[in-house]
Amino acid sequence: MNGVLATPEATAPPTTQAPLLRASNVRKNYGNVQVLKGISLTVNAGEVMCLLGPSGSGKSTFLRCINHLERIDGGRISVAGELIGYTQRQGRIFEMNPREVSRQRRGIGMVFQRFNLFPHMNALENICAAPVGVKRIDKQHARKRALELLDRVGLAHVATSYPAQLSGGQQQRVAIARALAMDPQLLLFDEPTSALDPELVGDVLEVMRSLAADGMTMVVVTHEIGFARSAADKVVFMDGGVVIESGLPAEVIDNPQNPRTVSFLNSVM
Amino acid sequence: MSSPPPAVTVTGVVDADVNTDDDVAAVPLRHPWRWVVAAALFLGIAVLVVSLWTNPNIHHGTISKYLFNPKIVNGVGLSLLITVVAMVVSTVLGVLLAVMRLAKNPVMNAFAWLYVWVFRGTPLLIQIVFWGYLGLLYSQISLGVPFTDFTIFSVDTNTLVPAFTAGLLALTLNQAAYSAEIIRSGMLSVDPGQHEAAASLGMSPSYTLFKVVLPQAMRVIIPPMGNETISMLKQTSLLSVIAVLELYTVATQISSQNLRQVELLLVVSCWYLFLTSVLSVPQYYLERHYGRGNAAQQAPTPLVRIVSALRRAKHAPTEPTPTDTRGRKS
Numbered sequence: 242m243n244g245v246l247a248t249p250e251a252t253a254p255p256t257t258q259a260p261l262l263r264a265s266n267v268r269k270n271y272g273n274v275q276v277l278k279g280i281s282l283t284v285n286a287g288e289v290m291c292l293l294g295p296s297g298s299g300k301s302t303f304l305r306c307i308n309h310l311e312r313i314d315g316g317r318i319s320v321a322g323e324l325i326g327y328t329q330r331q332g333r334i335f336e337m338n339p340r341e342v343s344r345q346r347r348g349i350g351m352v353f354q355r356f357n358l359f360p361h362m363n364a365l366e367n368i369c370a371a372p373v374g375v376k377r378i379d380k381q382h383a384r385k386r387a388l389e390l391l392d393r394v395g396l397a398h399v400a401t402s403y404p405a406q407l408s409g410g411q412q413q414r415v416a417i418a419r420a421l422a423m424d425p426q427l428l429l430f431d432e433p434t435s436a437l438d439p440e441l442v443g444d445v446l447e448v449m450r451s452l453a454a455d456g457m458t459m460v461v462v463t464h465e466i467g468f469a470r471s472a473a474d475k476v477v478f479m480d481g482g483v484v485i486e487s488g489l490p491a492e493v494i495d496n497p498q499n500p501r502t503v504s505f506l507n508s509v510m
Numbered sequence: 511m512s513s514p515p516p517a518v519t520v521t522g523v524v525d526a527d528v529n530t531d532d533d534v535a536a537v538p539l540r541h542p543w544r545w546v547v548a549a550a551l552f553l554g555i556a557v558l559v560v561s562l563w564t565n566p567n568i569h570h571g572t573i574s575k576y577l578f579n580p581k582i583v584n585g586v587g588l589s590l591l592i593t594v595v596a597m598v599v600s601t602v603l604g605v606l607l608a609v610m611r612l613a614k615n616p617v618m619n620a621f622a623w624l625y626v627w628v629f630r631g632t633p634l635l636i637q638i639v640f641w642g643y644l645g646l647l648y649s650q651i652s653l654g655v656p657f658t659d660f661t662i663f664s665v666d667t668n669t670l671v672p673a674f675t676a677g678l679l680a681l682t683l684n685q686a687a688y689s690a691e692i693i694r695s696g697m698l699s700v701d702p703g704q705h706e707a708a709a710s711l712g713m714s715p716s717y718t719l720f721k722v723v724l725p726q727a728m729r730v731i732i733p734p735m736g737n738e739t740i741s742m743l744k745q746t747s748l749l750s751v752i753a754v755l756e757l758y759t760v761a762t763q764i765s766s767q768n769l770r771q772v773e774l775l776l777v778v779s780c781w782y783l784f785l786t787s788v789l790s791v792p793q794y795y796l797e798r799h800y801g802r803g804n805a806a807q808q809a810p811t812p813l814v815r816i817v818s819a820l821r822r823a824k825h826a827p828t829e830p831t832p833t834d835t836r837g838r839k840s
Binding site (some may be wrong): 362 | 717
């Protein structure tokens with residue numbers, strides 16, 4: 242998988258290990274508006290990357306491109322060396338059929354701002370739905386695993402509750418467990434705490450921190466600067482569809498170089 | 511309001527004796543006009559019933575004689591059979607058409623649109639007659655290679671499509687067009703985030719449809735579909751124009767012999783009223799089933815409420831039981 246699909250414009254990092262996520266010159270238009278104007282970045286396995294930036298900067302759109310919820314209009318995104326949403330044969334790019342896209346998405350979990358739990362299933366059924374229905378895992382095993390995951394996010398006691406009976410923070414933690422049940426190699430978080438009451442944010446961030454500590458590769462779009470500073474290996478600041486600044490949290494958050502980064506950080510902290 | 515507020519401690523706990531003073535024991539608001547209107551309505555209905563009962567032009571013996579006449583009961587059975595089969599098949603077709611309408615595939619889209627346009631755009635009565643007279647349009651129906659003389663088999667249309675089949679076809683195909691629109695509206699009511707969540711978990715489009723979208727759409731689909739089922743039952747009477755032996759056809763056949771038209775219409779009306787009442791029961795339970803997870807806690811069914819009320823009456827002098835509180839929670 243090393244470098245086979247590497248595109249000419251991609252700049253190889255100095256590490257010997259190939260990055261798990263590689264985006265190069267990603268562009269995306271909505272009609273005449275270009276919302277992503279060439280995003281290039283890499284995330285290594287086990288790393289946590291936080292995407293910061295004002296709303297409308299394109300960070301959520303970029304996140305949704307990684308699992309092909311949005312199709313890109315230019316550039317390349319690859320996860321574990323595999324191009325997302327397209328296949329490359331003899332120098333040409335072919336669109337994937339929905340079944341292949343589904344297969345790719347199994348390895349990329351996603352946690353949404355509005356949780357998006359299935360309201361007609363209880364917590365346990367929400368977690369088991371994809372492993373049983375998609376991966377064809379035995380029901381008993383899936384159930385056992387789901388209970389373990391619920392326990393891990395601190396919610397073993399709500400296994401049979403429906404989403405409407407849970408608080409926002411509990412719903413989001415069930416949603417994280419649901420994503421984990423597919424054993425993803427990459428986990429995407431789209432502003433996971435933005436729809437939560439302030440006192441519930443901590444529980445969700447706690448779970449995310451423990452995932453990071455366990456070596457889960459994560460890309461997190463967030464406004465939680467404190468989380469980015471303490472949990473991220475890499476922070477990327479986006480504005481107007483381009484990466485303005487990126488680097489270690491200590492560099493970008495505590496010693497920003499670009500005036501736009503400075504004014505954004507001043508406004509949120 | 512005029513009395514001083516009750517003494518409340520700093521922690522917000524109201525003193526016990528103050529609490530009893532503050533209990534609301536207001537005289538309830540009276541609604542005298544409700545009684546007046548109810549009395550007027552009751553009087554009107556009583557006049558109507560008495561005039562029907564004492565009307566010398568209605569032969570009551572005929573009504574009771576034919577209410578459970580075997581021919582009538584068979585007609586009821588056939589009407590019910592047609593209703594159930596037509597609703598089940600048309601719902602399956604409706605799901606298919608709704609999915610086609612919502613698909614990105616322009617061919618499917620256009621086909622589904624055309625189907626709904628044709629079957630919703632022409633009167634049901636005309637469609638029934640059309641299917642009934644199919645034999646006039648195509649005397650033979652054959653399977654073979656189009657535009658050649660090669661045929662695998664060929665049958666007489668009137669053998670393949672007798673009146674019953676023609677009627678069933680007409681009702682089913684017509685209903686599918688309406689059901690498709692109801693099901694489509696239900697599917698559109700599901701939050702787009704649900705599609706995204708399913709996609710992000712790697713679920714295929716068909717798995718997403720059957721496990722995520724349709725179960726949620728059901729909540730919106732069932733009430734209008736209950737309506738459609740009741741319409742369908744009544745529309746089976748239209749099949750009398752192609753002589754399917756359903757309830758209304760049988761009744762008109764009988765009344766054309768004994769000339770008791772009004773009496774047999776009353777017999778038929780009683781049956782339709784009874785059947786439509788019965789059909790609303792499964793709707794209630796389906797709504798409950800698909801409403802799960804939506805309300806934090808569902809109220810007990812009427813049956814459970816009746817049972818617990820009976821139990822309460824039985825154990826009235828004894829201590830209140832857990833069923834007691836459950837019955838009251840509704």
